[in-house]
Amino acid sequence: MNAYIPPALCGPASVQYRLSLTAGEHSARHIRRIVRSLLEEWELPELSDAVELGVTELVANVVRHVPDRRCSVLVQRLAGAGVRVEVGDGSPELPCPSAELSVTEERGRGLLLLEAVADKWGVGPRPGGGKRVWFECGTEGG
Numbered sequence: 718m719n720a721y722i723p724p725a726l727c728g729p730a731s732v733q734y735r736l737s738l739t740a741g742e743h744s745a746r747h748i749r750r751i752v753r754s755l756l757e758e759w760e761l762p763e764l765s766d767a768v769e770l771g772v773t774e775l776v777a778n779v780v781r782h783v784p785d786r787r788c789s790v791l792v793q794r795l796a797g798a799g800v801r802v803e804v805g806d807g808s809p810e811l812p813c814p815s816a817e818l819s820v821t822e823e824r825g826r827g828l829l830l831l832e833a834v835a836d837k838w839g840v841g842p843r844p845g846g847g848k849r850v851w852f853e854c855g856t857e858g859g
Contacts, residue, residue, distance in 0.1 A: 722733055732759065733793040740786045752802075757796050767799055767834040767854045768792075774827035775804035775850050783808045799836075799856035803819040807847035812839055 734755055738744060758767050772790065779788045783806045811853045812828055816828040831838050831852055838852035 733791060735792075736790045738788060738790070740776050740779045740783075743781065744780070744798075745772055748772055748776055748790060749838045755778055755794075756800070759800075761794070761798060761800060761855065764855045765782055768802060769833050770834050771838075771854065772802050772804070774831050775802070775852075778812060778827055778850070779806050780858065782810060782812075795853065795856060797856070799853055801851060801853045803811040803849050803851040805843040805847060805849040807843075807845075809847060811848060812850060 734751065736748070740829075749772065751769050752772055753762075753765050756762055756768060774784050776788070776790070779786055785807065787803055788806040791801075791805075793801045793803075795801055828838075835852035835854055836857040838850070839846055842854070843849045
């Protein structure tokens with residue numbers, strides 16, 4: 718299900734795009750294109766690199782760690798110049814960033830990247846079970 722709610726229907730503070738999918742190896746590429754297009758439409762292209770990297774990491778985590786790979790992606794324009802992205806899935810397993818990574822470690826870097834590019838991020842329960850990992854960019858002037 719794709720749903721774009723235009724500003725004329727809900728006002729600029731709650732413009733959003735929602736997508737439900739079964740993530741595959743090319744899903745992140747397609748979602749990045751959608752995000753880039755939304756940010757251009759919302760006149761926030763300066764957030765594109767950070768938001769695209771963040772959503773790529775969260776979708777990649779679904780592909781790696783969620784057995785059925787089903788997820789939802791919400792991209793929401795916040796009041797002012799901010800954007801919130803949420804990726805929800807049915808897995809109860811919570812992501813945990815590793816404070817100690819070796820140079821050869823292939824896992825655990827995604828959340829560290831997210832921490833570097835997002836103003837804030839977190840994890841919370843998803844209605845109906847599972848979790849929702851979210852991040853915001855452009856909310857703290859950075």
